[in-house]
Amino acid sequence: MKELYDMIFKRKSFRKFNDALSFSEEELQDINEEIKRLIPLITGIEVKYEIVPREKTTCKRGECCLLIYSEEKEHYLLNVGYMFEQLDLYLASRNIGVCWYGMGKVNETQYNNLPYVIMLALGKAEENQFRKDYRKSKRKETSDIWKGDLSFEIAEFVKYAPSACNTQPWRVVCENHTLKIYRITEIKSIIPKEKVSFYNSIDMGIFLYFVELALSHNKISFQRTLSPENNEADLIPIGIYMLKKEG
Numbered sequence: 001m002k003e004l005y006d007m008i009f010k011r012k013s014f015r016k017f018n019d020a021l022s023f024s025e026e027e028l029q030d031i032n033e034e035i036k037r038l039i040p041l042i043t044g045i046e047v048k049y050e051i052v053p054r055e056k057t058t059c060k061r062g063e064c065c066l067l068i069y070s071e072e073k074e075h076y077l078l079n080v081g082y083m084f085e086q087l088d089l090y091l092a093s094r095n096i097g098v099c100w101y102g103m104g105k106v107n108e109t110q111y112n113n114l115p116y117v118i119m120l121a122l123g124k125a126e127e128n129q130f131r132k133d134y135r136k137s138k139r140k141e142t143s144d145i146w147k148g149d150l151s152f153e154i155a156e157f158v159k160y161a162p163s164a165c166n167t168q169p170w171r172v173v174c175e176n177h178t179l180k181i182y183r184i185t186e187i188k189s190i191i192p193k194e195k196v197s198f199y200n201s202i203d204m205g206i207f208l209y210f211v212e213l214a215l216s217h218n219k220i221s222f223q224r225t226l227s228p229e230n231n232e233a234d235l236i237p238i239g240i241y242m243l244k245k246e247g
């Protein structure tokens with residue numbers, strides 16, 4: 001857990017991979033083993049994946065692509081974001097570069113009867129290609145995304161979660177030891193309007209994982225309640241965390 005928390009500051013979206021480096025069999029096996037350990041946000045949603053050479057997709061970067069398929073049950077996009085962000089952070093600890101790649105297209109839009117959701121581009125990297133100063137990565141001001149109590153020292157860090165086109169659709173209200181997490185729908189980006197909800201829901205799953213990692217790191221225990229799925233409101237409730245400082 002501590003190791004993954006530290007990766008918040010090291011990870012970045014890899015767009016330039018060193019083609020001279022390639023995965024060993026052991027590394028590929030380790031990735032497969034780690035995927036088995038990913039914790040779902042919601043149990044009971046079937047998720048499958050396959051790792052293919054990037055040439056089997058439209059992706060032009062990385063050595064391979066991890067293609068993610070999921071049952072389309074309530075909150076499945078949150079679940080995909082939450083699960084595979086764990087892998088993004090883990091792979092940073094193994095010097096493997098990752099880029100969530102929403103633009104990528106695949107030939108097979110089904111795998112074991114599950115529809116394709118999104119891919120991650122993966123490639124071996126050098127330690128010095130990772131982020132050196134997270135504060136230099138472009139993010140909104142904390143006060144734009146977080147209202148209320150800041151004393152929990154997590155607001156400053158969770159905002160470094162990755163999001164499609166860096167849209168950072170999350171908003172948080174913290175009061176009375178409760179975190180209320182929302183997704184905004186007024187987004188300025190090049191994402192086609194009809195796709196915003198899809199990508200930003202994955203982003204919100206990623207963000208929930210960052211929040212939980214930061215809470216655990218600060219020894220704050222929590223009880224999470226997800227809000228019913230809703231894609232209509234301007235400010236969409238995603239979930240509520242009841243917090244309790246341990247010890």
Ligand SMILES: Cc1cc2nc3c(=O)[nH]c(=O)nc-3n(C[C@H](O)[C@H](O)[C@H](O)COP(=O)(O)O)c2cc1C
Nearest residue numbers: 012013100101102103104162163164165166199202
């Ligand atoms: C769901 C999702 C889809 C993304 N799709 C793309 C993509 O198609 N192409 C790309 O270059 N980056 C993509 N990204 C990476 C974001 O642009 C990146 O996370 C954001 O700009 C923040 O930068 P950072 O990840 O380096 O901190 C995606 C990220 C997420 C979470």
